[in-house]
Amino acid sequence: MSMTSLPIVTMLRDRMQWHQTRQKFLAENVSNADMPGFRPKDLAPFQPVVSASSRATAGGMVPVALTDPMHLTGTLSQGGDAKPARRVETRPSGNAxxxxxxxxxxxxxxxxxxxxxxxxxxxxxxxxIAAGVKGA
Incomplete structure (x- = not known):
């Protein structure tokens, strides 16, 4: 197994590729700001893949380990990360x-x-460093 095929490294590489693709969409939006009828585009948020076992156990959430009976179990807040809906202003030319x-x-x-x-x-x-490879 190579170092670049480890899950954390793969996820970071996928994240960087997602940001590169998103940058292309955002640059296209800026460059077409005066184009009549142009609608801005964006990518869906990046969702890293979690192992199938953790998805099955917690409905997509990674469970927290309770290591001491005195620990609080906690609860998930509903809508804590919600963002207000984006207001789209369309100009008379149809550009948004x-x-x-x-x-x-x-x-x-x-x-x-x-x-x-x-x-x-x-x-x-x-x-x-952990593998003892020179030139790190």
Whole structure:
């Protein structure tokens, strides 16, 4: 098994590819901001794949281990991560691109891509150190 086929490394690589694809969509939205009738596009949120056993046990949620009877079990909050619906303003030309919103998405996407890249590099370096490979 190579180091790049480990689940964490694969997930980070998939995340970086998702951000690259999203950046293409966002750049297209910005470049077509004055095109009559253009509708902005975006990718669905990135959902990392969790093992089949954890999906089956908790309805898609990874269960928390209760290691001491004195620990609180806790509950899941409903709608804690919900975002308000995006308001789409359509100009008389039929264009629905909001440049400010698109540029915020671009900046957020770039920041998250840099984080994934950094984690990917650090994970590979840590694996090289653990394997005793020179040049880490």
């Amino acid at each position: 691109v909001n440049l400010e919103e698109e540029m915020l998405k671009v900046a957020e996407n770039q920041s998250e891509y840099q984080l994934a890249t950094s984690l990917y590099q650090k994970s590979l370096a840590m694996l090289r």
